[in-house]
Amino acid sequence: xxxxxxxxxxxxxxxxxxxxxxxxxxxxxxxxxxxxxxxxxxxxxxxxxxxxxxxxxxxxxxxxxxxxxxxxxxxxxxxxxxxxxxxxxxxxxxxxxxxxxxxxxxxxxxxxxxxxxxxxxxxxxxxxxxxxxxxxxxxxxxxxxxxxxxxxxxxxxxxxxxxxxxxxxxxxxxxxxxxxxxxxxxxxxxxxxxxxxxxxxxxxxxxxxxxxxxxxxxxxxxxxxxxxxxxxxxxxxxxxxxxxxxxxxx
Amino acid sequence: xxxxxxxxxxxxxxxxxxxxxxxxxxxxxxxxxxxxxxxxxxxxxxxxxxxxxxxxxxxxxxxxxxxxxxxxxxxxxxxxxxxxxxxxxxxxxxxxxxxxxxxxxxxxxxxxxxxxxxxxxxxxxxxxxxxxxxxxxxxxxxxxxxxxxxxxxxxxxxxxxxxxxxxxxxxxxxxxxxxxxxxxxxxxxxxxxxxxxxxxxxxxxxxxxxxxxxxxxxxxxxxxxxxxxxxxxxxxxxxxxxxxxxxxxxxxxxxxxxxxxxxxxxxxxxxxxxxxxxxxxxxxxxxxxxxxxxxxxxxxxxxxxxxxxxxxxxxxxxxxxxxxxxxxxxxxxxxxxxxxxxxxxxxxxxxxxxxxxxxxxxxxxxxxxxxxxxxxxxxxxxxxxxxxxxxxxxxxxxxxxxxxxxxxxxxxxxxxxxxxxxxxxxxxxxxxxxxxxxxxxxxxxxxxxxxxxxxxxxxxxxxxxxxxxxxxxxxxxxxxxxxxxxxxxxxxxxxxxxxxxxxxxxxxxxxxxxxxxxxxxxxxx
Numbered sequence: 001x002x003x004x005x006x007x008x009x010x011x012x013x014x015x016x017x018x019x020x021x022x023x024x025x026x027x028x029x030x031x032x033x034x035x036x037x038x039x040x041x042x043x044x045x046x047x048x049x050x051x052x053x054x055x056x057x058x059x060x061x062x063x064x065x066x067x068x069x070x071x072x073x074x075x076x077x078x079x080x081x082x083x084x085x086x087x088x089x090x091x092x093x094x095x096x097x098x099x100x101x102x103x104x105x106x107x108x109x110x111x112x113x114x115x116x117x118x119x120x121x122x123x124x125x126x127x128x129x130x131x132x133x134x135x136x137x138x139x140x141x142x143x144x145x146x147x148x149x150x151x152x153x154x155x156x157x158x159x160x161x162x163x164x165x166x167x168x169x170x171x172x173x174x175x176x177x178x179x180x181x182x183x184x185x186x187x188x189x190x191x192x193x194x195x196x197x198x199x200x201x202x203x204x205x206x207x208x209x210x211x212x213x214x215x216x217x218x219x220x221x222x223x224x225x226x227x228x229x230x231x232x233x234x235x236x237x238x239x240x241x242x243x244x245x246x247x248x249x250x
Numbered sequence: 251x252x253x254x255x256x257x258x259x260x261x262x263x264x265x266x267x268x269x270x271x272x273x274x275x276x277x278x279x280x281x282x283x284x285x286x287x288x289x290x291x292x293x294x295x296x297x298x299x300x301x302x303x304x305x306x307x308x309x310x311x312x313x314x315x316x317x318x319x320x321x322x323x324x325x326x327x328x329x330x331x332x333x334x335x336x337x338x339x340x341x342x343x344x345x346x347x348x349x350x351x352x353x354x355x356x357x358x359x360x361x362x363x364x365x366x367x368x369x370x371x372x373x374x375x376x377x378x379x380x381x382x383x384x385x386x387x388x389x390x391x392x393x394x395x396x397x398x399x400x401x402x403x404x405x406x407x408x409x410x411x412x413x414x415x416x417x418x419x420x421x422x423x424x425x426x427x428x429x430x431x432x433x434x435x436x437x438x439x440x441x442x443x444x445x446x447x448x449x450x451x452x453x454x455x456x457x458x459x460x461x462x463x464x465x466x467x468x469x470x471x472x473x474x475x476x477x478x479x480x481x482x483x484x485x486x487x488x489x490x491x492x493x494x495x496x497x498x499x500x501x502x503x504x505x506x507x508x509x510x511x512x513x514x515x516x517x518x519x520x521x522x523x524x525x526x527x528x529x530x531x532x533x534x535x536x537x538x539x540x541x542x543x544x545x546x547x548x549x550x551x552x553x554x555x556x557x558x559x560x561x562x563x564x565x566x567x568x569x570x571x572x573x574x575x576x577x578x579x580x581x582x583x584x585x586x587x588x589x590x591x592x593x594x595x596x597x598x599x600x601x602x603x604x605x606x607x608x609x610x611x612x613x614x615x616x617x618x619x620x621x622x623x624x625x626x627x628x629x630x631x632x633x634x635x636x637x638x639x640x641x642x643x644x645x646x647x648x649x650x651x652x653x654x655x656x657x658x659x660x661x662x663x664x665x666x667x668x669x670x671x672x673x674x675x676x677x678x679x680x681x682x683x684x685x686x687x688x689x690x691x692x693x694x695x696x697x698x699x700x701x702x703x704x705x706x707x708x709x710x711x712x713x714x715x716x717x718x719x720x721x722x723x724x725x726x727x728x729x730x731x732x733x734x735x736x737x738x739x740x741x742x743x744x745x746x747x748x749x750x751x752x753x754x755x756x757x758x759x760x761x762x763x764x765x766x767x768x769x770x771x772x773x774x775x
Contacts, residue, residue, distance in 0.1 A: 059672060084674035095669025099687045108683060109673035154669075161673060 009068075010035045010165060010196045011056060016065035018051055025051045027220040028065065033165075038197045040207040040228075043217035044243055049200040052217070053167050056198060057087040070164055081113060088158035092170040094150045096142040096157070102129065103138040106157045114161065121160070128156040132186050148179025155186060166190065168199040172206075204247055208232055216240045289335055290499040292359035298337040300328045301358035301715075303346040305441045305728035307466045308523040309364030309489070312725045317556050317717050318343065323523040324362040327380060327491075330515055331360075334506055343725075344635075344715030345440060347412035350375065351619035352715075353492060356629045360491050360503075366460065367490035368414045376500040379488035380507050380516070381462070381525065385415065387479040388464050389456040390449055396479040404432035406454040408445045411438035415458045418483065443728040450474060460486070462525050469524070470731065547732045551739035560722030561743045563636070567718065568705040570640050575647035576655075576697070582648070583655035584681075598652075605649035610642070611710045617642045618714035635716040639708065647704055654700065658693035659685065691759070698755040702748050719743055 011033040018026035026048050033039050041049045054060040055067065058080055067074040070086055097105050106125035110116045116124070129135050132152040134145075142150055151171060158166060168187065172180040184206045191197050191210045201207060207214060207228060214231040216224040223237045235241050292298070302310045304320030313321045320343055332339035342358055349361045353375065366385075367377045387396065396402070403426050409415045416438060423433035437454055439445045446467055448454040456478055468475050491507075493499055510516050520526060551557055582598050605613070618638050622629035662685050670684040712721035723740040727733055
């Protein structure tokens with residue numbers, strides 16, 4: 001357990017809560033993510049996993065407690081653009097821009113937000129499209145690609161902003177088994193390169209392989225923060241036990 | 251009951267201003283050179299403005315192609331009046347029903363449009379008679395003549411709407427019903443040539459108008475018409491010039507008319523325009539009298555500057571109004587799509603509801619005739635029918651366009667905004683680079699649809715005297731009676747304009763090759 005904020009901490013969450021009306025979506029969360037660390041958030045549906053990951057780049061602003069990213073306290077006064085340059089995000093449904101080609105999807109934010117020239121942004125985009133294994137799809141439109149290819153574009157698009165942290169919100173949930181293998185191996189590769197990663201997923205084998213720590217959530221609370229070996233072999237709470245039993249049966 | 255538009259609610263301060271202006275000119279007249287005649291208060295800044303509906307030959311009509319310059323007995327009289335008062339003559343043309351509201355709204359000094367002097371009109375406006383006339387019932391050449399109005403019982407009778415004949419026919423109908431007879435079936439048409447056409451095509455038995463015009467039509471139509479009856483009705487003996495109530499102005503105008511009568515000017519003009527000539531021999535040339543469809547008339551209308559000018563006005567009004575409407579509607583649509591309640595949102599919802607609910611024609615009439623009574627600035631020269639139409643149609647269209655834009659914006663996947671803001675794009679970029687381009691494609695077909703509607707809706711503006719395509723057509727038809735040919739020419743113009751925009755729509759749609767249907771399929775895979 002790492003409740004102490006340290007100099008090497010990339011994300012630090014203290015007593016953070018989020019309400020939707022009367023419903024407590026996140027209940028006084030505490031955790032730290034060190035620079036280069038890989039965190040996987042597990043938990044049953046409705047446990048608050050997606051809400052948590054969305055508070056980390058303030059797409060969902062938290063209501064109380066503190067959030068510190070890379071040493072900066074994130075409040076409603078923080079420039080959201082500065083924050084989102086540090087924290088990239090990949091969604092379950094890709095959210096690619098259908099009216100732009102793959103390349104244009106990747107260079108829009110670097111040009112408009114980072115102020116790169118088209119040439120610089122294109123160079124960068126081609127490098128990342130190459131890294132996610134679809135260098136030859138740059139001029140196609142999203143609808144012309146398979147789901148797996150679209151998610152690779154979404155990952156490349158996020159990487160083009162050269163973030164310090166990557167957030168993945170169930171990146172494989174909308175994909176077929178074959179495509180899952182491809183996307184998972186790209187995230188594996190990124191993790192090996194040392195980028196700080198927070199991932200919400202239901203892929204157990206993948207979680208076990210890449211996670212430095214598993215955060216297990218239920219009903220808006222964090223119940224366990226443990227290394228994967230401990231979590232998958234001897235979970236400490238009954239609810240984690242139940243969750244694992246159900247996942248394995250399935 | 252016939253509608254009666256003629257009782258304008260009068261604002262006492264109008265009269266007060268009129269009196270003050272009148273006194274000013276009285277003072278000016280006394281201080282000025284000894285022989286200078288007093289000027290009526292309705293002559294403003296050296297300009298005499300008359301309102302006329304140029305579809306009543308030979309009193310006021312368009313002889314050539316230029317619909318902004320009517321001619322006729324009334325127009326010549328107006329010229330002499332202007333000369334007498336050292337003023338410039340300005341002529342505003344409009345539908346008959348718009349004449350008295352425009353006079354009330356101080357858009358013109360006088361109404362000179364071959365209008366009968368009647369006691370009911372004199373309740374609201376002052377009148378000065380200048381020409382004798384009589385009410386006449388006319389029918390097709392082979393129809394036997396009548397001996398009394400009672401013989402019209404149960405028959406179809408056409409009449410121009412807004413005229414005093416409508417009221418008169420109502421009175422006759424009441425008498426018929428009281429005597430246990432069937433009333434006449436009265437059909438009202440907005441222009442006089444349509445009234446005549448109903449008789450010519452045999453839809454109605456007779457029409458009611460006055461002798462001067464019918465003499466002209468009889469010559470024009472080479473004996474296809476003849477007079478069935480000239481009942482002597484005391485209220486229908488004179489054409490009058492109408493002005494806003496002001497005894498001093500009325501006296502000055504009466505003096506001027508008497509002078510023109512005395513020096514023989516009016517007699518000369520009567521002769522010039524054949525006001526009392528009942529012969530059908532000396533006929534003016536007509537084109538469509540002989541064949542079913544006169545191709546020459548059709549092509550000359552098609553290539554005339556009048557039609558081209560009318561079409562350009564139609565196009566300009568539609569384009570300008572729609573551009574303004576879209577510009578207004580986008581921010582309103584964004585504000586209305588915000589789920590939070592606010593005072594602004596309630597106000598905008600009210601705006602949209604009001605202008606979707608109110609008939610477009612009513613909005614046009616309101617802006618042109620009612621608003622100037624409260625804001626005098628809207629009766630100044632710069633507020634032209636063109637501007638008034640653009641104003642009315644922009645507001646009206648923006649209300650419809652808000653609904654199109656609202657649905658187009660909601661149809662864009664919310665994930666797009668999420669994805670764009672996660673990339674750090676500013677609000678501005680999220681809208682301009684991500685949401686608008688996608689909403690644009692969804693909104694395009696209904697927007698083009700709206701534009702085509704708007705292009706055709708501009709024809710309503712003829713009621714406030716805008717010389718758009720349909721108004722030009724009507725005025726030209728009144729001159730030539732070539733209904734089929736001129737309607738066909740107008741149709742060709744409308745079709746060409748609409749097909750051009752449909753073609754444009756196809757081209758723009760084809761540029762957006764990313765299709766939602768394919769996207770759904772690939773997502774489902």
